[in-house]
Amino acid sequence: MTDTLLLSDAEACAPSVTHAIGTEAAAAVAGALKALADPLRLRMLSAIASDPRGESCVCDLAELADVSQPTVSHHLKVLKDTGLLTADRRGTWVWYRIVPGRRAAVTALLDAFAPATVLGTPDHEDAGRAETLRDMDARVTRLAEELADELTGLNRDLVVAIVRESYAGLVRSAKVTRHMIPLTERFARQRLADLTRDRETGAPQVLFVCVQNAGRSQLAAALLNQLSGGTVIARSAGSTPAADVHPHVRSQLTEIEGEPEAGSAFPKPLTDDAVRAADVVITMGCGDVCPIIPGVRYEDWAVGDPALASPEGVAAIRDDIETRVRALLTTLTT
CATH class of the missing domain: 1.10.10.10 (Winged helix-like DNA-binding domain superfamily/Winged helix DNA-binding domain)
Incomplete structure (x- = not known):
């Protein structure tokens, strides 16, 4: 009987190695x-x-x-x-x-693995994140109902669905703090505006895209919004958003936008609706691929990553982006 139990226990806990990487x-x-x-x-x-x-x-x-x-x-x-x-x-x-066939691997190393290794997330933050998540669902539901009551010109079920999708998209990576509900509201409003935007009217809209939306794309959007003075709307997003904006970049955003606005910057997931609403989509030299939408202009800017650069390197990257932004602004306003 004991032997049988021991065998069963061994079989039950034996790990499966069939999906391990090959030798x-x-x-x-x-x-x-x-x-x-x-x-x-x-x-x-x-x-x-x-x-x-x-x-x-x-x-x-x-x-x-x-x-x-x-x-x-x-x-x-x-x-x-x-x-x-x-x-x-x-x-x-x-x-x-x-080598062209290795560019995706190099991108993954430099834009995902390296920043995650350098910045990391303390264990106590993970514990706090799990506890906060348990109390968040009711607040998201209340937010969805409030926005649906406010935006009477839109289908109620659509508004509720967008709010929940926005929260789900952010919570996968963002740090869950007391700011999660305001961030969800901002992101949901942005998505709803994308769904209803007519690209034939209003100010030109530019979408900057990079993998984590924590560095180059945030910096480019802030510079374009500042230099355009409202004549162009700049947005940013990431295919795999980071938990937060890189500290090197946040200090640059503070210089550009001031403390309140820079403090509200957060990595956002890339959506098809954001691409459809844009007049120009610019990937930041990080290998991201965006949906191809007719009528949307696409560019790729090979720009260094400020998250891993020295202070001098960050300044040089900002100058490089600003030069490109000024040239882009000229094409959009003339």
């Missing part, structure tokens, strides 16, 4: 990660991925650190041997670019 695939991934396990190599990869030209010269990459030219060449060779980079010699210099 050969694990070895290949581990080899690539080992090659990337060097701070200078990661900085080189980031510089190449975000270079507006789509490629970087060895002479540019040598400025990232005070090391010899042979050391720079060694690190680039390691990255090239992993299959992440391809090289092209022109005269006395060699130019490097991301």
Whole structure:
């Protein structure tokens, strides 16, 4: 009897390994990660991925650190041997670019894994998040009813559904605090405005998109709203929103918008309705793919990630974005 029980317990708790990564695939991934396990190599990869030209010269990459030219060449060779980079010699210099088939992997590393590793979320915040979620449903229901009562020109069921979808979209990643209900209301109102917007009338609308909507896209939207003076409406969203705006970027938003407005910035999920409502959709060099809507103009800006940059790098990225925003504004207002 005891033997039977022991066997049953062993069978019950035996883990399934049928879906584990294969041995050969694990070895290949581990080899690539080992090659990337060097701070200078990661900085080189980031510089190449975000270079507006789509490629970087060895002479540019040598400025990232005070090391010899042979050391720079060694690190680039390691990255090239992993299959992440391809090289092209022109005269006395060699130019490097991301292999097209590996760009999605590089994007995931630099725009998702790296920021999550640097910023992280304390365990006590996760515990508080779970407790807050249990008390939130009734408040969301009340908000939905209040907006439906206010927006009498829209179908009531639609308003309620949008509020609940907006909350669900935000709660997957956003920090659940006392601000969750106001954020849900703002996001729901924005989505309802998108659903009813006629792109033939009103101010031009621009949607900036990046993976986490925590850095480049927030900064670009703030700069365009400031420089346009209301003649253009700028919005931002992310395919996989982060929990919060990156601290480096929040300080920049404070300089641009002032404390109250910058404090209300939050990462938002990308929706089809936001794309449909936009006149221009701009992805921020992070590999995101947006729905293709007829009549919408699409651009991609290769811009560095301020979340991982030095203070000097953040300032340079802001200047780069501002230059692009000014050029865009000229095309929208002339």
